[in-house]
Amino acid sequence: MINIIQKRNIFFTISGILVIASIVSLLVWGLNLGIDFTGGSLLEISFSENRPESTAVLDALSEVDLGEIRLQPTGFSEYIIRTRDLSEEEHQQVLAGLREVFQSQDLVENRFESIGPVIGQELQQKAIIAIAIALIVIILYIAYTFRKVSKPVASWKYGISAIIALGHDILIVTGIFALLGYLFEVEVGILFVTALLTVLGYSVNDTIVVFDRVRENLIYRPKDTFVDTINHSVNETITRSINTSLTTLLVLLSLYFLGGTTIKEFVLVLILGTVFGTYSSIFIASPLLVVWNQLKKKS
Amino acid sequence: MGPYKRKNVFWTIGLVLLLAVFSFLVDWHASPLEQDSQGLNVPGWVPLSSFWNEFDYHLGLDLKGGTHLVYQTDTSDIDSRDRESAVEGVRDVIERRVNAFGVSEPVVQTNEVDGEYRIIVELAGVSDVNQAITMIGETPLLEFKQQNPEYSEQIELTPEQQQEMDEYNKQVELKAIDINNRALAGEDFDVLAREFSEDPGSKDKGGDLGWTSRGVFVPEFDRVLFEDLDVGQITPAPIKTQFGYHIIKKIDERQAVDTVDFEDLNDLEIGEDNNKSEVLENAIDNQEPNMEVWSKHILIATKSEVDFAPIVDQWENTALSGKHLERAYVEYDQTTGDPEVSLEFNDEGAELFEQITADNIGKPVAIFLDQYPISVPNVREKITGGRAVITGRFNLTEAKELVQRLNAGALPVPIEIISQQTVGPTLGKVSVNKSIFAGLIGLAAVALFMILYYRLPGLLSVLALSIYTVVVLMVFKLLPVTLTLAGVAGFILSIGMAVDANVLIFERLKEELRSGREFSGAVEEGFKRAWTSIRDSNISTLLTCAILIWFGSSIIKGFAITLAIGVLISMFSAIIITRSFLRVLNADKVNKHRWLVGRSLKH
Numbered sequence: 015m016i017n018i019i020q021k022r023n024i025f026f027t028i029s030g031i032l033v034i035a036s037i038v039s040l041l042v043w044g045l046n047l048g049i050d051f052t053g054g055s056l057l058e059i060s061f062s063e064n065r066p067e068s069t070a071v072l073d074a075l076s077e078v079d080l081g082e083i084r085l086q087p088t089g090f091s092e093y094i095i096r097t098r099d100l101s102e103e104e105h106q107q108v109l110a111g112l113r114e115v116f117q118s119q120d121l122v123e124n125r126f127e128s129i130g131p132v133i134g135q136e137l138q139q140k141a142i143i144a145i146a147i148a149l150i151v152i153i154l155y156i157a158y159t160f161r162k163v164s165k166p167v168a169s170w171k172y173g174i175s176a177i178i179a180l181g182h183d184i185l186i187v188t189g190i191f192a193l194l195g196y197l198f199e200v201e202v203g204i205l206f207v208t209a210l211l212t213v214l215g216y217s218v219n220d221t222i223v224v225f226d227r228v229r230e231n232l233i234y235r236p237k238d239t240f241v242d243t244i245n246h247s248v249n250e251t252i253t254r255s256i257n258t259s260l261t262t263l264l265v266l267l268s269l270y271f272l273g274g275t276t277i278k279e280f281v282l283v284l285i286l287g288t289v290f291g292t293y294s295s296i297f298i299a300s301p302l303l304v305v306w307n308q309l310k311k312k313s
Numbered sequence: 314m315g316p317y318k319r320k321n322v323f324w325t326i327g328l329v330l331l332l333a334v335f336s337f338l339v340d341w342h343a344s345p346l347e348q349d350s351q352g353l354n355v356p357g358w359v360p361l362s363s364f365w366n367e368f369d370y371h372l373g374l375d376l377k378g379g380t381h382l383v384y385q386t387d388t389s390d391i392d393s394r395d396r397e398s399a400v401e402g403v404r405d406v407i408e409r410r411v412n413a414f415g416v417s418e419p420v421v422q423t424n425e426v427d428g429e430y431r432i433i434v435e436l437a438g439v440s441d442v443n444q445a446i447t448m449i450g451e452t453p454l455l456e457f458k459q460q461n462p463e464y465s466e467q468i469e470l471t472p473e474q475q476q477e478m479d480e481y482n483k484q485v486e487l488k489a490i491d492i493n494n495r496a497l498a499g500e501d502f503d504v505l506a507r508e509f510s511e512d513p514g515s516k517d518k519g520g521d522l523g524w525t526s527r528g529v530f531v532p533e534f535d536r537v538l539f540e541d542l543d544v545g546q547i548t549p550a551p552i553k554t555q556f557g558y559h560i561i562k563k564i565d566e567r568q569a570v571d572t573v574d575f576e577d578l579n580d581l582e583i584g585e586d587n588n589k590s591e592v593l594e595n596a597i598d599n600q601e602p603n604m605e606v607w608s609k610h611i612l613i614a615t616k617s618e619v620d621f622a623p624i625v626d627q628w629e630n631t632a633l634s635g636k637h638l639e640r641a642y643v644e645y646d647q648t649t650g651d652p653e654v655s656l657e658f659n660d661e662g663a664e665l666f667e668q669i670t671a672d673n674i675g676k677p678v679a680i681f682l683d684q685y686p687i688s689v690p691n692v693r694e695k696i697t698g699g700r701a702v703i704t705g706r707f708n709l710t711e712a713k714e715l716v717q718r719l720n721a722g723a724l725p726v727p728i729e730i731i732s733q734q735t736v737g738p739t740l741g742k743v744s745v746n747k748s749i750f751a752g753l754i755g756l757a758a759v760a761l762f763m764i765l766y767y768r769l770p771g772l773l774s775v776l777a778l779s780i781y782t783v784v785v786l787m788v789f790k791l792l793p794v795t796l797t798l799a800g801v802a803g804f805i806l807s808i809g810m811a812v813d814a815n816v817l818i819f820e821r822l823k824e825e826l827r828s829g830r831e832f833s834g835a836v837e838e839g840f841k842r843a844w845t846s847i848r849d850s851n852i853s854t855l856l857t858c859a860i861l862i863w864f865g866s867s868i869i870k871g872f873a874i875t876l877a878i879g880v881l882i883s884m885f886s887a888i889i890i891t892r893s894f895l896r897v898l899n900a901d902k903v904n905k906h907r908w909l910v911g912r913s914l915k916h
Contacts, residue, residue, distance in 0.1 A: 053422065056433075069743065087737035088381060094736060129433065130404065130423030141869060148860045152853050159849050205798060208872050212806050215857055215876060219810060219850040223817065226846040254813075254820045261762060261816075262809035265755030272751035276744040277798060284805075 016252075019245045022301035029298055033182055036189020039196075045188065046195030048082045050203035053130040054098040055105070058088070059112065062120035065091040074115035078107045082201045092124065099128065133204060141207070145214070149177055152218055160225065163232045166240050171306045176221045179299035183217045183290040184210060187283060205280040213287025216262075220255060220295040227251045228300065240307050248300050259292040325893045333780040336787035342366045368790050372437060373797030373871075374420060376745055378737040379437040382446070384728040386430045390456075390630040391726060397423075399725045400430040402636025406722035407432060410452055411445050419445070432728065435736065437795050446730065453715075455635030455723035456681040457666075458628035459673050470618055482615045489551035489558035489613040496547050502562050502609055511557070512612040520562075520609040526569060527604070537561055538606050557614035569603030628679050628686075631669050635723030637662025639699075641716045646704065652712040654703040656719070663699025671695040682715075684727065752805075759812065767819050773894040774815040781811050781886040788878055800875040807879020810851065814887035817843040822895075836895045847887060851880050 018025075068085050071093060075083055084096040100108065105126060113121050153173030160169040187210065194200040227247040235243065263285065270281045342365060343353040355362040373379075386403055388396045400423050408421040411434065420435040436445050470478065492509055496502055503519030510516035527535050533554050542548065542563040551558035639659045646653055658666055669678060673692045680688040680703055688703040707715070738745060760778075763771035785804065789796060796804075821839035830838065854876070861873035 056424070067743075084739050086378065086381075086739050088734050092734075094381070125426070127424055127426045127431075130401070130425075132420055132422050144860055144863070144869075148857045151856050151860060155853055155856055156849075159852075208869065211861065211869065211872060212803070212876075215854045216806060216809070218853050218857070219813070222850040222853055223813070223846045226849055230842065230845070250824075254816050257766065257816050257820075258809065258813040261759045261812045262805075264758040264762065265752065265805060265808075268755030268758065269748060269751045272754060273744075273748035276739075277748055280798065 016249060017245060018248050018297060019241050019301055019304055022297075022304065025297040025301065029182055029294070032186050032189075036185045036192070039189040039192040040185075043192045043196040045192050046199060046201045048201035048203040049084065049096055049098055049129075050132045052098065053128065054096060055100045056125065056127050056129045057095045057097070057100075057105070057108065058124040058126075059093055059095070059109075060122040060124050061091045061093075061116065062122070063091070063118070065093065066116060068093075070115075071095075071112070074112050075108065077111045078104060080104075080108070081199060082203070096129065145211075148214075149180075153177055156222065156225070160229055163229045166310070167303050167306045172225055172303065175299050175302040175306070176218060176225070178302060179221050179294035180214060180217045182294050182298060183213060183287060186290055187213060187286045190286060191283070200279060202279070205277075206283060209280050209283035209287070212284055213291060216287060217291035217294065220258070220291050221299045223254065224248060224251050224295050224300055228303065241304055244300050244304055248296055252296060255292050255296055259288050262288050319896075322893050322896045325889060326897055329780065329890050329893065333783055336780075336783040338365045339368050339790055340783055340786045342368055343370055370790055371793040371795045373795050373800065374435055374437045374736070375739045375798050376796065377437060378735065378739075379435060381734045381736045382434040382436070382730060383424065383732040384432040384434065384449070385731045386432060387727045387729070388430055392630075392632070395632055396430060399634065399636065400432070402634070402725045403432055403728060406452060406636060406724055407434060407449055407728075409722045410448055411436065431731070437797075449728075449730075451718065452721070452728075453635065453718045453723045454681075454683050454725075454727050455638060455719065456684075456725070457631050457633040457669065458679045458681055458686075459631055459669060460676055461626055461629040478616050478618070478620075485613050485615050486551070486553075486558055489560065492611060492613070493548065493551050493560045496560055496562070496611075497549070502547070502611075505560075506609065506611045509613065510611040511614040512610070515610065516612075520611050522608045522610060524567075524605045524607050526606075531555065534559065534561070534610075538563060538608055539604060551613070553615075555617070557612055559613075560611040562609045564607040564609060566604060566606045569605050628681075631665070633658070633662055633665040633669060634725030635719075636725040637665065638719060638723045641719035643709070643712045643716050644702070651704070652707050652709045654707065654712050654715050654719070656701045656703065658699035658701070660699075663697070666699050666701065667695060667697050756808075763812070763815075767816075769898075770819050770822065770895065773898075774812075774819070774891060777815065777886055777890040777894060778808070778811055780890055781883060782808065784886070785879055785882050788882065789875070792878075794875060794878070795871065796875070797871060800871050803872045803875035804879055807876055807883055810854070810880060811883035811886055813850075814843075814847045814883060815891055817846050818887065818891060818895075832898070833896070836892075840892055840895075844888075847884065851884050854880050 065087060068087065071085060072083060075095070080097045080100075082098065086094045086096075088094050095108075097108075109121070109123060153170060153176075156173035156176060157170035160172045163169065191200065191202060191206070195202070224247065227250055228244055231238070231243045231247050231250075235246075238246065266281055266285045266288065270278060270285060273281065338355065338359070341353060341355045355365040359365065384407075386400055388399060391399050404421050404423050408419060411419045411421070419437075420433070422433050424431040424433045434445070434449070488509075492505055496505055506516055506520030510520050512520070515522055527539055529535075530538070531554050533552055537548060537552050538561060542561065544563055544565055547562045548560055551560055553559075637658045639657045639662070641654055641656050644653055644655045645651065670692045674694060675692065677689045677691050679686045680690075680701070690704070703715075760775045763775050765771070767774065785807070788794070789800075789804075794800065818839055821843045822835055823839075825835035825839045826832070858873040858877035858880070862870050862877070
């Protein structure tokens with residue numbers, strides 16, 4: 015049996031460092047917002063003969079430093095290319111680059127226009143409000159359903175611990191992406207937001223399972239000290255936590271390494287979220303309960 | 314969960330298997346992702362294969378592509394400072410509208426070309442497009458206008474304009490007299506009409522106006538036609554009306570073909586001894602004589618004030634429009650009981666409304682719906698609180714319909730569709746194929762793991778999870794839920810949670826077995842203990858989904874719906890399917906061969 019609780023300070027320290035590093039990363043570099051958020055340019059080109067494969071076009075475009083490119087075949091022989099805002103010079107570079115690669119074809123530009131973001135301002139605000147409410151509701155629900163074990167730690171504190179663990183996960187994942195954005199120009203769009211929401215759901219789910227075991231042990235084994243109870247609970251659920259995240263990771267890793275390039279960023283968020291979600295449920299959320307308990311004892 | 318009857322377990326398993334087979338058949342057919350690939354089809358030897366083949370997956374833009382629509386917005390009535398925000402409003406409204414059920418996941422974005430504002434709407438799947446275009450087309454256009462200070466009923470011309478107009482009209486008169494004389498001299502009326510007449514409705518027919526009775530034309534025209542001219546006669550001089558000078562020829566006249574109103578007939582009393590036809594004749598005779606005339610004319614048009622001064626609209630747009638509408642509802646007028654439509658504005662709209670009413674006290678303010686003034690109340694006082702009422706001759710059905718249309722979103726500016734084209738998947742066909750393949754490999758790895766680690770129960774859980782997957786896909790197909798990558802993420806997550814539920818049960822099971830319990834008791838106890846975990850963790854996820862569905866839109870909503878469906882069905886799968894499978898195992902055999910349940914339980 016691993017004495018997680020005794021060694022909790024180690025884990026708190028590790029997490030603390032990671033969280034602070036993430037916050038710094040976000041403040042300094044910020045997230046590299048992609049065209050879903052910023053809008054950009056839309057270029058539609060027409061090929062005179064067969065339309066080349068999208069991979070070929072993407073290769074041709076990689077010559078110009080464009081960042082995120084979204085490519086859609088349309089009609090019989092056209093492509094719609096969405097990128098960030100292009101200056102006129104860049105616009106011409108793109109056309110020249112394409113024409114050079116596809117010399118045998120006659121390339122015609124059908125349109126070149128600017129496009130707005132896909133996520134409206136109103137929606138962005140609503141999304142943030144929705145998530146805030148979701149967090150509050152989770153705390154309330156946990157407080158309610160754990161009401162029977164309000165001693166020694168009040169049930170709403172379980173909720174707060176779960177949310178802290180969740181916040182920890184999301185901050186670290188976002189921080190990592192800020193770093194990736196800086197180093198490798200990885201951009202975030204709607205998929206990133208969706209993946210984060212997935213992580214939200216997963217992390218809470220995971221944490222509650224551990225807490226449930228704590229609850230059960232508090233009821234069925236009242237003689238143990240609080241610290242021992244938590245330790246037991248965590249150890250008992252470790253196998254299950256690891257197995258569950260392992261199975262999810264099996265699928266995700268398979269998608270990351272064997273799957274298409276366009277979903278890699280999305281899958282990466284899920285992988286990181288799963289790893290940290292499991293880590294936080296075991297090593298952060300439960301030890302936090304002990305901290306609450308000790309704080310209460312001191313006062 | 315008390316003792317169960319083995320018989321019931323068999324029934325449950327039977328139903329579950331039936332559900333599984335049904336779901337599998339529904340799931341089977343998958344149309345090809347693009348033209349040259351194959352797709353999956355239910356083979357002919359399966360009964361009702363054509364029925365099963367009708368069900369199709371709704372794949373999103375990123376997976377399959379769809380249609381790309383471009384709408385032109387008409388911002389000419391909007392002040393240039395407000396244009397961009399008005400177009401953003403259009404974007405939001407259209408997105409709300411098209412995504413009414415939260416599963417269509419359209420891509421809607423503003424688009425600017427040379428100062429012209431457009432909206433791009435991309436929708437998955439071609440079959441939904443016409444429906445979407447109709448839905449977008451039905452979006453009401455709500456504008457609030459105040460009187461244009463530059464408008465006045467009397468158009469005043471400058472002296473130069475007045476002189477120009479008078480001179481022009483003089484020339485017109487001379488020309489008309491000339492043509493009139495030519496007609497009188499015997500030139501063919503038809504030919505003259507075709508060449509000179511400026512009445513578009515009749516000139517190509519040689520000026521023919523057909524049979525008309527009094528009241529169809531303006532009084533001056535009628536007087537000449539019915540009273541002055543004889544049959545076959547041409548006006549001696551052109552007749553002036555508000556339109557210009559007319560040369561009129563009366564071709565023929567007749568008594569109107571009599572018609573008797575049936576309603577009047579009902580009023581007639583037909584006594585027993587009266588002859589019906591006699592009564593009818595009398596009724597006809599007693600009617601006013603009705604003359605009809607067949608005529609032709611040539612019009613030489615004059616100019617009026619309107620042609621010189623620019624047309625100034627009576628109304629000008631205010632900044633308040635459909636995008637400020639928070640909601641609409643039906644209310645009843647307190648005195649008359651008539652239904653009316655109440656509009657509630659958002660904060661910005663309330664402020665604007667207050668300003669507009671303050672500026673226009675004593676003057677009318679117009680509410681335009683679909684470019685038609687639907688209500689023109691006079692403002693009596695400044696209105697705070699952001700509420701307006703449309704009173705009008707609504708009946709209840711009309712009021713309810715209007716409220717429904719407005720609540721789905723009201724446009725601030727008119728839009729018009731200008732192009733439509735098909736687009737392929739953004740993720741790229743190669744990427745999608747690879748990802749499907751990778752996903753399947755991942756799932757196979759999971760199945761292998763479950764069997765190796767949990768052995769017999771693991772095998773059962775793989776079976777249960779397969780059934781789970783098949784059922785969820787069926788629900789996605791039937792609802793339908795448009796699957797995008799985000800939706801697939803929700804689905805994968807829910808599979809993870811379904812596995813989780815199974816793992817929870819099995820871990821508990823092993824614990825109970827280790828503590829010495831025999832198998833069937835361990836199953837029940839393990840289940841009972843695991844259930845609270847499953848319930849609480851899944852409910853918290855469902856609560857999150859509910860909030861995201863309520864507040865979010867497009868991708869967030871779609872993701873939350875797929876996740877919610879997945880979680881609900883996974884709970885069902887764990888409670889019913891896995892448990893039944895475990896129960897059906899012959900407890901004695903398992904107790905003898907403990908190794909079936911796990912390595913650590915060999916002895």
